[in-house]
Amino acid sequence: MTDAYIYDAVRTPRGKGRKDGALHEVTSVRLSTQVLNAMKERNNLEGHAVEDVIWGNVTQVGEQGGCLARTAVLASDLDQSIPGLAINRFCASGMEAVNLAANQVRGGAGEGYIAGGVEMMGRVAMGSDGAAIAVDPSVAMDTYFVPQGISADIIATEYGFSRDEADALAVESQRRAAEAWEAGRFDKSIVPVTDQNGLTILDRDEYMRPGTDMQSLGALKPSFKEMGEVMPGFDQVALMKYPHLERIKHIHHAGNSSGIVDGAAGVLIGSKEFGEKWGLKPRARIKATAKIGTDPTIMLTGPVPVTSKILTETGMTAKDLDLFEVNEAFASVVLRFMQAFDVDDSKVNVNGGSIAMGHPLGATGAIIIGTLLDELERRDLETGLATLCIASGMGAATIIERV
DSSP states (O other): OOOOEEEEEEEOOOEESSTTSTTTTSOHHHHHHHHHHHHHHHHTOOSSOSSEEEEEOSOOSGGGOSOHHHHHHHHSSSOTTSOEEEEOBTBTHHHHHHHHHHHHHHTTSOSEEEEEEEEETTTSOTTTTOOHHHHOHHHHHHTTOOOHHHHHHHHHHHHTOOHHHHHHHHHHHHHHHHHHHHTTTTTTTBOOEEOTTSOEEEOSOSSOOTTOOHHHHHTSOOSSHHHHHSSSOHHHHHHHHOTTOSOOOOOOOGGGBOOOEEEEEEEEEEOHHHHHHHTOOOOEEEEEEEEEEOOTTTOOOTHHHHHHHHHHHHTOOGGGOSEEEEOOSBHHHHHHHHHHHTOOGGGBSTTOOHHHHOOOTTTHHHHHHHHHHHHHHHHTOOEEEEEEEETTTEEEEEEEEEO
């Protein structure tokens, strides 16, 4: 097959996903166009430069509905001959867009793609699409559905993670993110967001709380305890599925869970011939991609089996990987990943993660691939893996290697 290379990766800063957030006035389409325009300008693309724009977004209703990808292309400076495909694999939508584009290139279906995603969580609320897995009793009962926060607490209970461990991971995420910003480690990839007059409205991740410490997190009440324990609560549903557990330990709260934010990201992917045509130097090769389905109740353990799958398929082990980006949807997700593969935390999310900077659902998968690539280059390392847990019980992963 043809090799698929990453030629560029960009993202917007992440704004707080609420009415007083810096990006609240910006629509999903307009934020997407700023990423697409940056990709065009940075790489001097003209005409029908890419085969397609594949764009992830999770809550596909209202202004994020329809084929947002095609709308964004038409609203951008890209040529109208370029089509657009909107996809949804929940939290891994941005990664799935990248993986799908890479595999299209590898299979010979076009030489170049722009892939990524967007989510304006402050404008289009998570869950406002009324997903059947949560609201249709005939499905929810058969799958023992519980909200994701309960699932994160089930992981903590099942695998023995304490509130202090989760809070310590959160404090370190905040520290690393602040350090990375101060050191300029995101400068290569950040596209400042501008208003209609061209004035910058956000050039730095807005959600971060660098002063976070164990004491401040210790004062927060568990976010999912009440919905779990108040009868009839979701804990009872979980205990029917996992009767070996005496009770669910509720350790997660707003401080050790991913932040609700607005953001977008894109990755330029192409063959060797694509790069030669546009005078671009490949930065990394997409070595492998993988996805998997998992238990829909505990839901968020997907990074473990999908990483096992991708390592088996490539003949690699965790020790062959220099860095890891594991989306910090909840602290227990990352703790479980490190436990399962005996990976030292010095190699995982080295510039912080979604606990510190936020998780714009449709964009995060593309964001962490770009972050991984930038850091591999900065450290002059070779190979890294990015992975995410996914709602309804799935996992996705991508291995990249520098060239």
